[in-house]
Amino acid sequence: MSCVESVMAITERQKQMVMDSFKKVEPISEVAADIFYTKLFHYDPSLKTLFKSDMKSQGKKLMAALKLAVNTLNNLDALVPVLQKMAIKHVEYGVKVEDYTPVGNALINTLEEGLGAEFTPELKAAWVDTYKVMANVMRQAAYPNFKPDTFKNSKRYHH
Numbered sequence: 804m805s806c807v808e809s810v811m812a813i814t815e816r817q818k819q820m821v822m823d824s825f826k827k828v829e830p831i832s833e834v835a836a837d838i839f840y841t842k843l844f845h846y847d848p849s850l851k852t853l854f855k856s857d858m859k860s861q862g863k864k865l866m867a868a869l870k871l872a873v874n875t876l877n878n879l880d881a882l883v884p885v886l887q888k889m890a891i892k893h894v895e896y897g898v899k900v901e902d903y904t905p906v907g908n909a910l911i912n913t914l915e916e917g918l919g920a921e922f923t924p925e926l927k928a929a930w931v932d933t934y935k936v937m938a939n940v941m942r943q944a945a946y947p948n949f950k951p952d953t954f955k956n957s958k959r960y961h962h
């Protein structure tokens with residue numbers, strides 16, 4: 804699947820749901836960032852050493868980048884190059900292709916905790932698809948051997 808095809812895999816309804824729900828997370832973004840990193844470092848404690856700056860400012864950057872990405876879902880021509888550049892910077896931070904899996908799980912499970920009953924199965928599927936698209940665009944840009952259809956993460960994580 805090419806970048807553009809995989810981006811097209813999100814429906815208009817899903818985009819709208821993701822954008823609307825992110826607005827509800829924004830007011831609690833500091834707490835959400837805390838929950839996110841606690842989960843991430845529980846799933847894979849080895850990732851801690853990659854983060855050199857303080858977690859509060861890191862959390863802010865993460866939420867700001869997610870906000871930009873979510874708000875740009877309607878303008879993919881602009882979003883794809885931003886994600887590609889970001890992914891290449893992440894290689895310099897020491898991020899490996901498999902690390903997108905625990906990050907995705909931490910993100911989805913943080914939203915689940917933050918939004919409670921509002922995080923319906925349909926909304927969850929919309930976020931999973933959105934993250935997959937973003938992670939696929941990023942991994943394709945940063946890891947030459949990465950193929951979205953055949954990638955299998957063989958690393959094991961804590962639950």
Ligand code: HEM
Pocket residue numbers: 850853854855856857861864865868869872889892893896898899902903904906937938
């Ligand atoms: C949708 C996916 C992601 C988004 C939107 C995102 C966003 C960001 C942003 C905005 C920064 C600040 C610097 C920059 O702009 O490059 C950053 C840094 C960083 N990210 Fe990500 N990231 C993502 C995925 C990941 C993944 C999968 C990992 C794997 C562990 C990761 C680990 C890091 C690290 C280690 C840094 C540098 C921290 C430091 O300098 O202390 N990110 N990320």
